[in-house]
Amino acid sequence: MPIVWIDPGHGGRDSGATGNGLLEKDVVLALSVAIKRKLEAEYDGVQVLMSRDRDVFLELSERTNAANRSGADILVSIHCNAGGGNGGFESFRYTSVSSTTVNLHDALHAEIMKALAPFNVIDRGVKSQNLHMLRESRMPAVLTENLFIDVASDANKLKNPDVINALVNGHVNGIARHLGLTRKGGTPQMDKANVIAYGKEIQNGLIINNTVYVPLRALAEASGDRVAWDNQTKTATVTKPQ
Ligand SMILES: [Zn+2]
Incomplete structure (x- = not known):
């Protein structure tokens, strides 16, 4: 705290x-x-x-x-x-x-x-x-x-x-x-973030309580990585392509 x-x-x-x-x-x-x-x-x-x-x-x-x-x-x-x-x-x-x-x-x-x-x-x-x-x-x-x-x-x-x-x-x-404090009972502080990863612009970046969040697939794929999503366990796995 x-x-x-x-x-x-x-x-x-x-x-x-x-x-x-x-x-x-x-x-x-x-x-x-x-x-x-x-x-x-x-x-x-x-x-x-x-x-x-x-x-x-x-x-x-x-x-x-x-x-x-x-x-x-x-x-x-x-x-x-x-x-x-x-x-x-x-x-x-x-x-x-x-x-x-x-x-x-x-x-x-x-x-x-x-x-x-x-x-x-x-x-x-x-x-x-x-x-x-x-x-x-x-x-x-x-x-x-x-x-x-x-x-x-x-x-x-x-x-x-x-x-x-x-x-x-x-x-x-x-x-x-x-x-980056959060208002009681309110929504977190949120703002748009401009994110450039490996020379590519990543859409829909957000700043939530001072931390930048971006869509994982867009970020991983910008660097040539692959993303697998398991909907049952809600798990995303990022791997280097073989
Ligand atoms: Zn004084």
């Missing part, structure tokens, strides 16, 4: 960014708790662990030590931004990462921007930076900066429950997409 580690930034005596009547530590805790609830409520076989589920101070090393000990498969650190300007959403990975981390980062960023589409949020882009949470986490890790606390137009959005919902949905959809 995949384990997702959600790290709400700051907490306790560390408020994070403040402004426009908002404390970053409160906004990110609310987002994180809602992400955990929705992921576990709507998807099969996923467990969400958190660095904190209340207003408590934690050192960065306490967060990554706990996440590394937990055996979590991915880590998402949730923050809000500050520094003025025009505001917007941006996300980070470490400066040198695996392709799995790039996949997680791209899925999260794309799904969050898609969910934010109705709210006119500036896309500041997919970025890499040498940050403790990204460098010291042993699993693929991404940090999201969910709008600017100190930019009035962004702060107003963070006070809008529809924008909070969109941020939650974007994180949930990105994590589910990356891990």
Whole structure:
């Protein structure tokens, strides 16, 4: 069962960014708790662990030590931004990462921007930076900066429950997409796959929960193999031609 580690930034005596009547530590805790609830409520076989589920101070090393000990498969650190300007959403990975981390980062960023589409949020882009949470986490890790606390137009959005919902949905959809999670009681995630085997196009390829499925006979015969089908035992046998 995949384990997702959600790290709400700051907490306790560390408020994070403040402004426009908002404390970053409160906004990110609310987002994180809602992400955990929705992921576990709507998807099969996923467990969400958190660095904190209340207003408590934690050192960065306490967060990554706990996440590394937990055996979590991915880590998402949730923050809000500050520094003025025009505001917007941006996300980070470490400066040198695996392709799995790039996949997680791209899925999260794309799904969050898609969910934010109705709210006119500036896309500041997919970025890499040498940050403790990204460098010291042993699993693929991404940090999201969910709008600017100190930019009035962004702060107003963070006070809008529809924008909070969109941020939650974007994180949930990105994590589910990356891990290939199955919706509870629903059909598996399915998409069309283009498959070229031995220079031939194989029709009717499908991606089901992150795995590519193709009609066996078409694939085997493309390489010159033979397929025998026993309908009684539902067994396909692939052999090299003699
Ligand atoms: Zn922060």
